[in-house]
Amino acid sequence: MIEVRQIDDANPALAHSPMVRALEKTFAYMAEHGGIGLTPSKAFKRVFVHWAAREFHWPGYTEEELFAINKVLNEIDFGPLMDLHDVMIALKIGRHYKGQFKLTKAGQELVGHPGRIFGIVTPFYLFEVNHARFSRFEDEPILGNWDLFLNVLNVETEDGATGADLRQVLFGAHDPAVGFDDVLSGLYIQVLRPLCWTGLLEENRAKGLLRTRERTFTKTPLWRAALRLDTDGVAQGATRH
Template sequence: MEMTRGLWQHRAMIEFRALPDDHPDLSYSPLLRGAILTLKYAQEHGSIGLTKTKSFKRVFVHWAVEHFDWPGKSAEEMFRYNKVINEFEFPPLEVLHFLLISLRLARHLKGEFRLTKKGAELAQCPGRLFAELIPYFVLRVDHASYARFDEAPFGKWDVWMNVINVEADHGATEAGLFEAFYGEAKDWHTAGWREMAAFSCCVLRPLEWSGLLMESQEDDAGKRVSHVFKTPLWRSALILDTDEMLRPVRVQ
């Protein structure tokens, strides 16, 4: 799978703070958690076996499904419908595999996934690993490729993140964020559901997988309504031009 078909817009006006390895907000990142687990598994077992197509073998895929604690993809739910799961059927692992190889934290050697010296070192350093992994994933990966969209939504990361910084500061709906960028009311229940899907999968999902946003859902008159919130990690990790526009939270 090719995820760098065209590198996404560079990091203008987006700065990530360096966080210490023991910073509590790092726990909000599912992708960081999965990376640490994968690196430590490879370290403890010497390597992870690969198939002929250089995907992780099922024994590790099953282990990852059980241990990643991925939001919305619990082991119980995934194994309920599939007793055998391949890497491509667990998209977070497929993306993570690509990232670890691309960042040279691991390499493929003689049918195995093995850590590099840098990967072994960062497996013990969550703050440094976050700094390597998350900016690259959010800002440089072609998210439309693994989401199976022909085209990504129009826009740039510096605009998306600076606007979300303000609009979602006290929570926002997914549809409300779409309208803030594109001036049209689209939703999963309208004719514009494809545009909403592209925005959700290529903009909001990477931020959620990174642990910068979180999503909750509720039913409103039989329709699913998604609410988006900034996590504490967003506030700890990001420095954005629109920070000065944020309103303080009122304490009753």
């Protein structure tokens, strides 16, 4: 059983979560503008998507990076924003009402409480959302289970591990003769990236590290504050040695 601890609103570790930061900024935008305008298909309007790209500072999805490949931004062009929209609807934090996206009473109760936001959104986002929808094949099954992944990553990412390292530990080394590494792609999309987006892991996206296999993944202080896992003693022992 994976335990996610309650985080105090004042805990500085929350600063590591792109998702919490983006939700707080979204709540502030809604307070200022009375809601978020919706397109006829109920996606966020471009004016908000452009604002979010500028204000979220989302790793890998900064304003500069998004506009490098898009002249204008729709919600579908900003993957993390799509996820936030879906999560807020699923958790009944917000709802569509007369062409606007507005906070519900439950959502309003989260305003000013980043620890509570993290505690409600993170377990749902990690364990309930179908992250495979971003894979090449939407029905691709997750490559294991969260208990396995978190306990292995708890040890391996204590001092940082590359995508190739994690792939080898979990599934064995990739055979270059096979070509594209579907296993590492699935591991990244369904496990590593969600952990980075919630702020539990940090991905080194330094220039030149274009491929997942070369990037380093490291636990953030939020991991240690939020998770209680069976391999905690092993991870702490690895650090001491």
